[in-house]
Amino acid sequence: MRTNATGRVLHDTRGGSFRFDAGAVCLDFAHSGGEGEYAVYETLHEPSDLAEWLAQPPLAAVMTVQVTARELAEAKSLRQAIWDAAHAQAARRPLPVEAIATINRAAAAAPLVPELTNDLTARWAPPVRATHALSTLAREMIELLSGPLANRIRECASDNCPLVFVDSSRPGARRWCAMERCGNRHKLRALRTRRSTTP
Template identity: 85%
Template structure:
């Protein structure tokens, strides 16, 4: 990956928005939508939506060829596999075999190739830049995450109704919430109301 900067602005079903930093770009990608009850959060409706997401920082992978419908389908399959394995790891369950296979298949494709500018001040991606290469890069990041020293730091938000997953890369390893401004503050507010209700 080009940078350690992660995080995206997400929309809440209640109409608001909040910044969520999953701590890894592959986990940020896992929160772009989903299946079943999570379909209401879908942001990748068309191939162009995927191209736009990949072109944003920190990836900044601007496609040199249009994203195809087939690549969008592959991207959504990888997204679900990342989601499933992240939740399994967070719960300390065995990783789903099918999801692992999907991640490995995506990672087997040639990844993005970093390219240094002549003045050595910035890094871009060597052309061609195709969606399959970016998906391979994301899959490889997930493999490194699941097999590396931070695998035990993959967690689900501590809120009882928030399924968002993140990797806690903070030094103390004490992160509990997807975002303090969302679930963290809601928890504090509920705790305050409970204390006030029980105070004499």
């Protein structure tokens, strides 16, 4: 069952890895791969890869029905729509009409349904299908874009980092995808600049 904790370990093309918390499961999903120049980061190669991603916390949607190739294609389409919408919102541009339509189409399907078991634990009521999980992710994106945190959707302040997140911190001062990655790089560059200009 889903908890409030979000975040995933991302890998770069040089073999490094770091933990990135986008602040919402739908935004974590948007960083599971991509198209064009971001295809090198793809993690969802097979339907089983999608099943594995969805089964991880916090969504913890363990499929009881095998994921199909069509569902994988729908997942990648939704992922791209979430990515496009998030970046448009971060830049305060109008959201792409196609992205909105894709998110709405995914959200129209039945979502995951919580169920209480006899031992008072929670789980997703079976059958658990990929379309249910995708609907849940799409609905979360709709809530995010239409809710009080919509203006907290931001792109990392680094010049060459496209990662996007929702800043849910109380002061609303988050600037970096991860402090140990882009935040520290910025600090090092600033330190070098100060040293080079100090007599």
